[in-house]
Amino acid sequence: MAATRLLPILSLDAAKVASEASQQKAEEIGVDVNIAIVDSTLQLLHFARMTNAKLTSVDIAINKAFTAAGHRVPTSNYNTPTFFPGGMGFGIQYTNGGRFCTLTGGVPIVIDGVVVGAMGVSSGTAEQDVEIAETGIKAMNTLIKRTQGPRL
Template identity: 50%
Template sequence: MSTKTAPILTLSGAQTAIAAASRRSQEIGVPMNIAIVDSACHLLAFHRMEGAKITSINIAIDKAFTAAGHRAPTSVYKENVWPGGAAFGIWNSNGGRFSPIAGGIPILRDGVVVGAIGCSTGMPNQDEDVAKAGKEAVERDIGMDGGVRAKL
């Protein structure tokens, strides 16, 4: 019998992403809801900054869910979800949780999706900017084996 290892995102890694995203959010002056999910799309960590929109809580979580589950940034669906587009109506999938709005980005280790970050409260480009800061911070740590452990 052989064992297989796969990287998984840890709570420490999620906290690294949240801290970096929060810093970027403060820099641009837009408080955010920040969600981190693992590779199975389960919520690992969540942070609601003071002043972030209450109605954006579930949007941030769903952006992370979509990015992890579809293994792609949510922004890639923008042009395809309009009437007549190849993915028109996709937001109804997964119990209505699929989010085609920018701000959800997968977190990778060695090309494998280990989780995702979703941010919401600002305009889609602001949400994506903040999510990218969180993703990049945890991926830098992952490169040093911080925030990820092997699963047996």
């Protein structure tokens, strides 16, 4: 049994590609957002705040990315009655120093079947936040395919 393992690492260059594509999508649909990208260690790798994005959404975007990367699933998975008051999962949002986010808009970044980070988008509707995040991740995946490997 190996004591260590190798994991692909998300680079700042790849995060910038995702952020730029997300910002273009946000402009296209007419909403300014906060965009946070964390790596697989849950540390902030890149952040962008568009001019009119809600200032109170800065931490929300970061926490969406933190949650999606840490649990390796979209934050929309936590927007169910299980996590509402009275549900068995209610209170999860108070864990991890209050950073666990149950709001839709956190999307894992998966390369070669491995979650290497996540993007969190906040300030639009839930649907807009997801659409913007998925656009950025798609642009990143296109770059990876073009450069022939996961070493971004």
